[in-house]
Amino acid sequence: NRNPSASENRSWNNSHPALSQVLDDPSLDSCMIMLEAMTSIANNRVDALLLGQDNLGNNRLVVIELKGWASVRPSTQPDEVETILGGSWVSTLHPCYQAEEYVNLIVNSEAACDPTNPNFNIRTNAMAYLHNMNVPNSAPLTAPQFDPVLNDITMYLAGDMLNMKNSLMAMVGGGLASAVLPLISGNSNYISRNLATTAQQYIPNTPLFNLIGRQININRQIQAFLQTLAQPQSQKQVIIIQGGPGSGKTAVAIQSLLTAIAGGM
Secondary structure, eight states, X not given: OOOOOHHHHHHHXXXXXXXXXXXXXXXXXXXEEEEEEEOSSTTOEXXXXXXXXXXXXXXXXXXXXXXXXXXXXXXXXXXXXXXXXXXXXXXXXXXXXXXXXXXHHHHHHOGGGOTTSTTOOEEEEEEEEETTOXXXXXXXXXXXXXXXXXXXXXXXXXXXXXXXXXXXXXXXXXXXXXXXXXXXXXXXXTTXXXXXXXXXXXXXXXXXXXXXXXXXXXXXXXXXXXXXXXXXXXXXXOOOOOOOTTSOHHXXXXXXXXHXXXXXX
């Protein structure tokens, strides 16, 4: 019951055939793929989720972030790069950080995917596939500042289709998605936290809230902005955090204050 925009249709027409080529292997036939999987955080959607088992019988879930980008350049914003969106250069989150955000969302909302939960039963992985990006144009994406996320989230470029296929075969080549799907609760209360309980438990010792994905990026942007205010200012400064219900605005605001205080501000 959605009415996708023209830009969404273009992105699907661009990305889905590229993904189809990666998944075109008999060993992946008994896996399950979910396209545009909806979350409850500000209506975010995961480009693709793959469910299945590896060859050892372990249940697996793989997040795939698809990008049709062909060019990219550095951004002044932490965790971001600039690419052409809607006909102009726009600063946006690095694709691997986007993939990491969805993994964190799933781990925090699905008991079967949370290694700290007694019901843990599904191993999660994530990757980003920039199927139009050639190596010579990708240098800003592999800048040293992105090493932490690149160590955890694999990024595949235009010439990496075979490597990506082999990785997916190793992760979910055992198939049997029918055994994995019932373990996913479809929980709609993603990252729901009782703020009062959390505050009572943690704030006296001022540890940081467990932010994820875009929330972490916003906190880093706020901290970077606060650093520019080290010298006395003649005017007050206002930071506005925008987001839909449940997107974490309050947690970001509190953690940003705690981070600044811990940094001596």
